Amino acid sequence: MGGVVEKRVFMRRMWKRALGVALAIFVASSSMNLTALASEESPSTAESTVQLSETDDGSESSSDVLENQSDSENMESGESSQSGDSYTGDESDAFQNTTTDEVTDDTNSENSSDTSPENNQADTEISNSDNQSEGSEAENNQDSFNENSADSDAQSENSYETNDEGAGAEAAVMPAEDNPAEDAEAPMTVQSVTETEEIDSLNAQLRNGVNTTDWNYETLNGSFVRITGYKGTDTDVTIPSQIGSYEVQEIGANAFSKSNFVSVTIPGTVKIIRSGAFNGSTALTNVTWEEVVDSKDTQSIDEYVFNGCSSLENVTLSEGLTSIGYRSFRECDSLVDVLLPNSIKTIGAEAFSGCDNLETVNYPTHLDSCGGSVFGACNKLTDFVVPDGVTKLAKNVFSGSNISNVTMPSTLEIIGEGAFQHDQALESIELPAGIKIIEDYAFHDTASLSAIKFNDGIEEIRYRAFRDCTALTEVALPDGLKTLGVEVFQNCSNLEKINYPLSLTEAGGGIFSGAIKLKEMTVPEGITKVADNVFKNSSIKTFHLPSTLETIGKSSFENDTELESIEIPEGVTLVDEYAFCGCTGMTQI
Numbered sequence: 001m002g003g004v005v006e007k008r009v010f011m012r013r014m015w016k017r018a019l020g021v022a023l024a025i026f027v028a029s030s031s032m033n034l035t036a037l038a039s040e041e042s043p044s045t046a047e048s049t050v051q052l053s054e055t056d057d058g059s060e061s062s063s064d065v066l067e068n069q070s071d072s073e074n075m076e077s078g079e080s081s082q083s084g085d086s087y088t089g090d091e092s093d094a095f096q097n098t099t100t101d102e103v104t105d106d107t108n109s110e111n112s113s114d115t116s117p118e119n120n121q122a123d124t125e126i127s128n129s130d131n132q133s134e135g136s137e138a139e140n141n142q143d144s145f146n147e148n149s150a151d152s153d154a155q156s157e158n159s160y161e162t163n164d165e166g167a168g169a170e171a172a173v174m175p176a177e178d179n180p181a182e183d184a185e186a187p188m189t190v191q192s193v194t195e196t197e198e199i200d201s202l203n204a205q206l207r208n209g210v211n212t213t214d215w216n217y218e219t220l221n222g223s224f225v226r227i228t229g230y231k232g233t234d235t236d237v238t239i240p241s242q243i244g245s246y247e248v249q250e251i252g253a254n255a256f257s258k259s260n261f262v263s264v265t266i267p268g269t270v271k272i273i274r275s276g277a278f279n280g281s282t283a284l285t286n287v288t289w290e291e292v293v294d295s296k297d298t299q300s301i302d303e304y305v306f307n308g309c310s311s312l313e314n315v316t317l318s319e320g321l322t323s324i325g326y327r328s329f330r331e332c333d334s335l336v337d338v339l340l341p342n343s344i345k346t347i348g349a350e351a352f353s354g355c356d357n358l359e360t361v362n363y364p365t366h367l368d369s370c371g372g373s374v375f376g377a378c379n380k381l382t383d384f385v386v387p388d389g390v391t392k393l394a395k396n397v398f399s400g401s402n403i404s405n406v407t408m409p410s411t412l413e414i415i416g417e418g419a420f421q422h423d424q425a426l427e428s429i430e431l432p433a434g435i436k437i438i439e440d441y442a443f444h445d446t447a448s449l450s451a452i453k454f455n456d457g458i459e460e461i462r463y464r465a466f467r468d469c470t471a472l473t474e475v476a477l478p479d480g481l482k483t484l485g486v487e488v489f490q491n492c493s494n495l496e497k498i499n500y501p502l503s504l505t506e507a508g509g510g511i512f513s514g515a516i517k518l519k520e521m522t523v524p525e526g527i528t529k530v531a532d533n534v535f536k537n538s539s540i541k542t543f544h545l546p547s548t549l550e551t552i553g554k555s556s557f558e559n560d561t562e563l564e565s566i567e568i569p570e571g572v573t574l575v576d577e578y579a580f581c582g583c584t585g586m587t588q589i
Helices: 002-029 034-040 043-053 062-078 091-096 100-112 117-165
Strands: 190-193 215-220 224-230 236-238 246-251 263-266 286-289 299-301 314-316 321-324 383-385 405-407 428-430 451-453 520-522 542-544
Touching: 215 246
Parallel strands: 224 246, 236 263, 263 286, 286 314, 299 321, 383 405, 428 451, 520 542
Antiparallel strands: 190 215, 215 224
């Protein structure tokens, strides 16, 4: 009887352990039915499940599980019952040699002898034995659960990582709560959708009269759609704003490159049109981008989006648009008029270059910066009006253009960096009264500029602002000017006359270097100091210095090789270092 008691205790222990292992596998992979396991599976079936979790490759197909279960059942039907009063070896070996038939035989034996004193005594012994072992059994089950849970987590993670490598259609997938990447910033996930595939609730629907099965698209982060292509035959196309439950927010790179579209309407839900989306679509004549759905949203056009759309005549852009990319409308030869939204802040280099027939473009009030030659080779675009309210002319905005006439508002305070650089058509310009600063390279290499009128309020002209303006012959600087940057008038080879501002206190070197026709300079009365570097590297032969002069600044005449003689006023008390260094032609002071 002791063997029966010990065997029943062992069987209970093994059942509990099998339940613990099954629960661990269920939590890790969500691929097993705990209720079916508890009510239907025999110890041998549980054995197959335990063996499954110990496989080398970390993943098992459902067909392998069924095969193991079938083998176990065949073994059960063929084995003879063993009556052993005791068991030997470790518990796992004994567990593997125990069959469902043995459990059934033990149960029948118990039912047939319930009334005997021996069986009553045995039941009492079993009950006591069970009670004595429950505490340690619970601890063993918990330890087994924790160990097997850790193994199962590792197994599930391996299965997740190898799922794309063909581990099997039924391979386990890591549950979201066990995903180690949850704490890290998740990268954007992209899933393509073809005509025969669906993602969640993505079903073919009609939106704005367009069948969404005509579109190739991707979901991004499981929250919105990027259109990647068109499979329909229409040439007048309306892009849907929604596919299934997902909002269309992007048009992918090269999505409609070299398409036969004639007109296209883009919904306001779209926030970005990626590189080359309509590149080379030579039949395209009309583009309408509807207003943004949410006023807080912004939109952008990447590089080359409409590049080479030679038939494009009309473009309507949303007020939410903030940036236009590099060469985005390059060589759109049929464009005549373009209305840019005031929301635009940046325009990329050569955005409208080579638009041969472009005549009119407005200036966006929020424009801050441009790449070079935005309107390069737009030969018919000659006039531009900058609207009231604009305080700074954007960087490079007219660089490389053929604009000859610009009307500026009274609100303008700054001419931005390179704003007119390489403009070959600008011949003259009058700066508004509010201008205070002319930034670096503002008029650099404006080769046709022969006349410029400054206002009295200007205070600073920065680095190389008028360098290589070879048509300039005479410049009248305002007396309020305080700073002249390095090489401001360098290589102005025809400059013959320029004045010295009364308020000038700071000057960079080489301001007049290369101005080979500038031979005479008068420093006006009232000046007490010749600014540092002001005539450095010049070719001026004659200087007239005022009686009020007290200081000749550092390097103020350095390397002026044309200077032969100079009369220093009696009031001068300091000739600073390097003041006349390198003046190799000087013979008399």
